Amino acid sequence: MPKKNWSGLTGTGSNRKMEISCGSTTTANKGHFVVYTTDQKRFVVPLQYLDSQPFQELLKMAEDEFGLACIGPLRLPCEAQHMEYVLSLLEKSTR
Template sequence: MVSAKRLSQMIRKWQRVAAIGRKRLMWTSAKEVDECCTSVAVKGHCAMYTADGRRFEVPLAYLGTTILGELLRMSQDEFGFTSNGRITLPCDAGVMDYVMCLLRRNASEEEI
């Protein structure tokens, strides 16, 4: 089992490697931006997108966890506050699936 701290370190490392290997600019049409911004998350959830464009609806209770807080800080550093009206996390869908799995199992143990 990977701890939240170790997972944060791995994500930071993957982010650095990915930044070296490719550019982070994503070209989207106006239609795609309109579609993403009009879809509302389920009550009690927050919609977030991964760098590869997959949408995740994260329960608000998870926002206080260490790992998600670190991902949001990294997102702010990489994308800033202007990312076409959506929260984009600097990881791919596979990493986010793993993070969500960890949070579902023990979110209450990792709260700040």
């Protein structure tokens, strides 16, 4: 199986968060990653948030609920409203 080249999949810019319908083909900006909530909302999140306790908990919950899928988007077991709240807390804590 050939290796995938991910370098061409990142854009430029500094969007903190973006919500788009699940069918969008837009990729995350450099330094960001994409997650989906259970209600199919898309969020582009800074990579620095991966080390935070709230994201670690969400990732553990996702693993417990959905398993470790190697194909498809990263889904978190929460709705968009909860994700927006978590992101707002993380944004305040990184200022």
